[in-house]
Amino acid sequence: MVEEKYANFTKGLVGAIGAENVLLDDSKKEPFRHDASDYVGEMPIAVCRPGSTDDVSKVMKLCYDNDIKVVARDSGTGLTGCTVPVKDSIVLDLTRMNKVLEVNLPARYVVTEPYVVLDDLNAQLAKDGFFYPPDPASSKVASVGGSLSTNAGGMRAVSTGVTRTWVLGIEVVLANGKVLQLGSRTVKDNSGYNLTQLIVGSEGTLAIITKAILHITPIPEATFRIGCYFKTDESNGEATQNILKTNLQVISAEFLGESAMAAIKRNRANIPFPEGANAVLMVDIASQKAALDSEVERAKEVLSKSNPVFMEVTTDPAKMADSQIFKVRQDMYYVLHDESQKLHQSLIAGDVTMPTTHLIDAIREINALIDKYKLNMTIFGHIGDGNIHHSIIVDLKNPEEAKKADDVQREISMIAVKYGGSMSAEHGIGYEKKEYLKDELKYRDSLEVLDLFRGIKKAFDPKGMLNPGKIFDLQ
Ligand SMILES: Cc1cc2nc3c(=O)[nH]c(=O)nc-3n(C[C@H](O)[C@H](O)[C@H](O)COP(=O)(O)OP(=O)(O)OC[C@H]3O[C@@H](n4cnc5c(N)ncnc54)[C@H](O)[C@@H]3O)c2cc1C
Numbered sequence: 001m002v003e004e005k006y007a008n009f010t011k012g013l014v015g016a017i018g019a020e021n022v023l024l025d026d027s028k029k030e031p032f033r034h035d036a037s038d039y040v041g042e043m044p045i046a047v048c049r050p051g052s053t054d055d056v057s058k059v060m061k062l063c064y065d066n067d068i069k070v071v072a073r074d075s076g077t078g079l080t081g082c083t084v085p086v087k088d089s090i091v092l093d094l095t096r097m098n099k100v101l102e103v104n105l106p107a108r109y110v111v112t113e114p115y116v117v118l119d120d121l122n123a124q125l126a127k128d129g130f131f132y133p134p135d136p137a138s139s140k141v142a143s144v145g146g147s148l149s150t151n152a153g154g155m156r157a158v159s160t161g162v163t164r165t166w167v168l169g170i171e172v173v174l175a176n177g178k179v180l181q182l183g184s185r186t187v188k189d190n191s192g193y194n195l196t197q198l199i200v201g202s203e204g205t206l207a208i209i210t211k212a213i214l215h216i217t218p219i220p221e222a223t224f225r226i227g228c229y230f231k232t233d234e235s236n237g238e239a240t241q242n243i244l245k246t247n248l249q250v251i252s253a254e255f256l257g258e259s260a261m262a263a264i265k266r267n268r269a270n271i272p273f274p275e276g277a278n279a280v281l282m283v284d285i286a287s288q289k290a291a292l293d294s295e296v297e298r299a300k301e302v303l304s305k306s307n308p309v310f311m312e313v314t315t316d317p318a319k320m321a322d323s324q325i326f327k328v329r330q331d332m333y334y335v336l337h338d339e340s341q342k343l344h345q346s347l348i349a350g351d352v353t354m355p356t357t358h359l360i361d362a363i364r365e366i367n368a369l370i371d372k373y374k375l376n377m378t379i380f381g382h383i384g385d386g387n388i389h390h391s392i393i394v395d396l397k398n399p400e401e402a403k404k405a406d407d408v409q410r411e412i413s414m415i416a417v418k419y420g421g422s423m424s425a426e427h428g429i430g431y432e433k434k435e436y437l438k439d440e441l442k443y444r445d446s447l448e449v450l451d452l453f454r455g456i457k458k459a460f461d462p463k464g465m466l467n468p469g470k471i472f473d474l475q
Helices: 004-017 026-033 053-066 118-126 144-149 195-199 233-245 258-267 289-304 317-322 324-330 332-342 356-373 399-418 434-443 449-460
Strands: 046-048 069-073 089-093 100-104 109-112 167-173 179-183 208-215 222-230 249-256 279-287 310-314 346-349 376-382 387-394
Touching: 004 046, 004 053, 026 046, 026 089, 053 069, 053 089, 053 167, 053 208, 069 144, 069 208, 100 118, 109 118, 118 144, 144 208, 167 195, 179 195, 222 233, 222 289, 222 317, 222 324, 233 249, 233 279, 233 289, 233 356, 249 258, 249 324, 258 279, 258 332, 258 356, 258 376, 279 289, 279 324, 289 310, 317 324, 324 332, 332 346, 332 376, 332 387, 356 376, 356 387, 356 399, 387 399, 399 434, 434 449
Parallel strands: 046 089, 069 089
Antiparallel strands: 100 109, 109 208, 167 179, 167 208, 222 279, 222 310, 249 279, 249 376, 346 387, 376 387
16 A cells, blocks of 8 residues: 555556556565564555666655655675664665676676675686685675675684675765766775765665676685584683684684573474584684695694584584574574564564683673573574674563663673773674664773764765665764
């Protein structure tokens, strides 16, 4: 259903990009009110599916002229409410813009449209022995446009950094429909303020990304994985620090804490664990064929110091990709989501980060909070770069429980900040973390950052029409 006052506007949309690319029925628009968080957005006026930059520009111009808000969307896996529609908005669904436009191996870049799924891009690049490193656990479905807009992290961040490290340039459409080319096709480019990097991570609040120029790199010659099963979380923290102290090329270090292992045992009973194993660390290391055996031995020796109850080494890439325990780590969101659905409760996907030297203390403090608040909480994540996910399954309809969940989130956020990290490692802010962002800025005596954010927003988006109310309040 479209309200009468929007009739001319929607007619304009249909004229601009075709009736088949403008969804107006509530039943068709309903799925677009959701992302992977528990936030439910407003019913959008329309869902527009542009097929080209020119289409995006036409839609934006119409929205600008009619004071309509715009929420961009690629795969919709945002975890903070960043992708859900706001009042009086359209959803700009970019899934028709799904092509890899150029692969340039000697210059080591690719050019893609926004809705290229990360795993599909890497499957294509792997044929030539290259890859694009950012790998959020959602890479099976998450896309280039969405992952740039949230500056997604992932497992390999410990070795190859987060998404922004790999973005050379972007094509964007501004709120008024103007198309701009930002950055270049080169690694070196010092030409004034870096607007590309300002837009990366801006959650659709500054401009619409319609193309991306991404740096790529060769796949390491050999890799191996050591899975260490421990009795306690503490050993996870200690073993991570020990392996990071070496000059071994750690690609990723992923952990499942005691609470996460308990959740897996509850929800995925078919997954076998060695006797006495309550926590797991999986370390992937890049090597060269000639050095593989000696590096495996060196890594085993280092990790053994933390007394694992069981260790397994995998050097076969196919077996690594097929590993049940690694897959369940990647799928932790779904494990917990299933449980939350069964309990008719909500899932909050917490996400803090800190220097790895503070992990042992931080994990101890977070576990103490799990005991204190008696919430259904689990910890797991990308321990190699200090990123801990603390997921909470909670009945948010119960005010007391909702308050407890908020209180514990705030306390965990401040543990991360106190140790020199942040309350948001990789998921971004969206709606969920706006207050925690303020806490962090207050702690650093830097609340004025929000005024600078507002100034930047105004410069890009003077009418405040791009995903307003996400990250920070406009006033
Ligand atoms: C199972 C699961 C695992 C996850 N694991 C990780 C992880 O390991 N690391 C991590 O960082 N995140 C993770 N996430 C969060 C999420 O997958 C990432 O944020 C992802 O990068 C979002 O991509 P998307 O295509 O789904 O974006 P969307 O959800 O479609 O959009 C995300 C944000 O970007 C904006 N946006 C989308 N496209 C554009 C565009 N073209 N131009 C401008 N703005 C745009 C949207 O408005 C929204 O604010 C996970 C999520 C799930 C469900």
